[in-house]
Amino acid sequence: MECCPTCGSMLLYELPHMGRPARFHCPRCPYVCHFESGVKIKRKERLVRKPIEPVLSQDDLKNAPKAEVTCPKCGHGLAAYKTMQTRSADEPETILYACLEKNCRHTWRE
Template identity: 40%
Template sequence: MLFCPTDGSLLMVESGPQGWTRFCCQTCPYIHPMEPSDKITRKIALKKKAVDDIMGGDDAWANVDKTQTTCPFCNNKEAFFLMVQLRSADEPMTCFYKCTNCKQRWKE
């Protein structure tokens, strides 16, 4: 692995149509050409970390009530709602909605 001397970012491998290969920085214009003797032995795709659903997944929406509101995504007139206290006790509760038609979520 090589790092950019300008900003410390990881240098990425870039290949051109004429067969050239070089290292380049994604945040600045720094380029480091590769020598013909340099070889790339393997390419590893980075896996993204799995993110937990903060609303508890589908189980949190199992026993919630419906209300009359307009979905901003499909203009359906009915949605499930769930109220959660996210901030301190002196702040109002946050209301989360889930459309009964398109299943999109939003908050107010």
């Protein structure tokens, strides 16, 4: 995405037409930027994957209320839960569960 250096509007791409090369033009002011057919990469930026933070941390598991819910992964009958309003106010709350089995720690929601 390119922006007009004069007014800051987003430049529109115009295809080559009747011998005129392809160009970017500003819909608000008379700015025009012609370019060659090749694409030039201005900068390369390496993407870094951010670590995913758990919804229920270890501190939350210690203090969270417990419910007798069966874990879908291991079948353990006790899980900690937390409620969050993830959608609009007229929708029901989302219940996030975390299995309390030490080897499992599976999380799911309802």
